[in-house]
Amino acid sequence: MPSRSFKTLAAALLSSSVIYPVVAQLATQCNPLNTTCPPDPALSTSHTFYFNATPPAGTFNTTAGTVDYSFDKGAAFTIDKKGVSPTLISNFYFFFGRTEVHLKAAPGTGVISSIVWSSDVLDEVDWEFKGGNTTHTFTNYFGKGEPDFRNAGDHAVNGGVQADYHNYTSTWTKEKLEWYLDGELIRTLLPQDANNTHFYPQTPMKLSLGIWAGGDPDMPKGTIEWAGGQTDYAEPYTMYVKSAAVEDYSTGTEYSYSDHSGSWESIKIATGGNSTAFQNINKEPEKSLSQKWAELPSSTKSGVYAGAGGVGAILFAALAWYYMRQRRSGQREAAALAARQEQERMEMEGFKRAGGDPDALRFDGTEYKGGSAGAYAGGYGGAERGDSPPGSSMGAQPEKGWDPTGSGNQGPGASMPLLRDDPNTSAMSGARR
Structure with missing residues (x-):
């Protein structure tokens, strides 16, 4: 008999427009249950991705936000505002296999950290972490996108899920699906226990690592209740992943569906050569100039x-x-x-x-404007009062004419050459100003 809280959660999920929140995250560009789809690129090898740096080009896509990488903490997935849910999604698929992820879950009410396998027909295998629950991790699975709240399991984590990194491992064959926590087996699913194999995950999977707000105010009521409450975006929430080891138990280059059954028997494995993922992983890094x-x-x-x-x-x-x-x-x-x-x-x-005085060639007063030589009346040479030459009074007639050359030419009508240079003046011969 289910407990009272389990019944309440089930009713909330069933009453929401989205039965289970993880299903709402996932989609498929082409569903082989309905049509013929292009083949899926295979991993066809095993590799550990260390997220102290960006993973090899062509191996993962980043969606719905930015993932940061650091040597100490690995990949950082941060929700810092509404609508952000950074996720790494593999470009490759594995057909039966194993993943081992070292992860530290994010805090925050309604914030969900997740490790998800998903296929084109929406088979799914999950690890989930609720930000409002520091002590437990949750496991789940789906077959062909069919929601079933009875598939979930919760597991206590020694030391809590947010204080440190833990090893979350899943192994998968056509015979069984297992979940391991820090090396300890905590759950096993057999095909016959999943609706007589129909809902047993059995088609090629890709790996997703991400964080999302199940408690977003725009989510259905049942989803918000399942996530633990409404998310407050006043502060950022970060999930960290140090590494992810992925092993593909098959060795082909790509996987395709031969019919619309969605069974593992319908999967065709193409062989010959190395897969694209294998080539990207083993591509020689760009060399430095040295x-x-x-x-x-x-x-x-x-x-x-x-x-x-x-x-x-x-x-x-x-x-x-x-x-x-x-x-x-x-x-x-x-x-x-x-x-x-x-x-x-x-x-x-x-x-x-020649007897010239260079100092006598300088004006010490106001500039002479060169008015009429005989017009003393009312000013010197017709100049205004402020234009009187040196030796005169402002507006007054000078007592005698101004003779800068010392030649003795005086009087109102006298001419006033500063320098002369002609044959009649031998004293100035050869001089130039």
Whole structure:
């Protein structure tokens, strides 16, 4: 007789629009029960994926979020907002086999950490962890997508599921399906106990590792109750997976369905050559430049050295030519500047020898604007009051004419050349300003 709590859970699941929450996660692009589908790529080997780094290209797809990888903790699957449920799904299938996953479950009410096998006909094998339950893990299975809440089992975990990593292993043959917790057998399913083999998982499986919010407010009421309550997205929740060992008991390159029965007898195994997954796993990693250089033969290295030396010589010659050219150009400019300065110096010395006073050529007052030479009335040379030449008062007529050359030309009508350079003025001969 089922317990009262078990009856309550069953009623809640049956009353929801989705009978079992894990079924709602899974889908198939082509169901061989209904139509002819493309073959499934086989693993055809055994391999341990260590998630301290991104798995080999072509082996897993990431969906519904981002998976981060670290050396100490492995793969981190984090729910940090509504709608995020990061999951790794294998690109390969195994047909009867074994998986061993080292996992630390995520906390958080309604948050579900999971290890799931699933096939194209929706056969399924599960490990599940409820964030609100720190002490137990839950096992389950489905055949051909048929929901049956009686398939679930719960198992106490020594030390709890969230405090540390534990080993969750499943082995699967056509004779039996077994679940192991930290190396200890905790459950066995025989085909005859699964609706007389009809619901026994028996078709090629792919592996999924992921986290999702069964307690999301948009989930059906029964799913939220099964998950343990409504999820609060105020803080992030993370599941960690250090490694996943996968073994395919078959050795073909791909698996296909010969009919629509969904039985293991209908599976055809293609042989010959290595599977795509095998090739991806064993693909030689991209080599660094130093590794590629070390592998080159000595003759090739000598050629590279010689070529590099030739290129270096050409570059050096080009730089030297450019340097000399710039140096000559600078020397020419410096010589031209020195010649101009020497010419100006000689002109100034000649001017001084002729009795000229260089200081008398500077205006110490306001700039002279060059008005009419005889217009003193109202200002000097028609200038405004602020434009009076040196030696005059603002707006007042100067006492005598301004003679910057000291030639004695005075008076309002006197002309005022600053410098003269004509045959009649021998004292200024040869001088230039």
